[in-house]
Amino acid sequence: MDSGVKWRATPVEFPPRDREYVLFRRRRDHGLVKEFRDRLRGQSAKRWGTTRRRRPV
Structure with missing residues (x-):
């Protein structure tokens, strides 16, 4: 299973990924x-x- 933000896949309109x-x-x-x-x-x-159930993070 794969989840989370792919920092290299952020739109070009976003700030540079290191800054983001x-x-x-x-x-x-x-x-x-x-x-x-x-x-x-x-x-x-x-x-x-x-x-509203809380799942472990």
């Missing part, structure tokens, strides 16, 4: 990636009428 990865790490280290993921998961659960 620095921005990602900064957001991850401040908990913003987890917060964003949890919000999306909650919205999806609400939309589809499912329970």
Whole structure:
């Protein structure tokens, strides 16, 4: 199974991938990636009428 962002496959309109990865790490280290993921998961659960289960990360 393969998942995650392919840094080499990002659109040319994005900043250089080393800069983009620095921005990602900064957001991850401040908990913003987890917060964003949890919000999306909650919205999806609400939309589809499912329970919001937390899976191990």
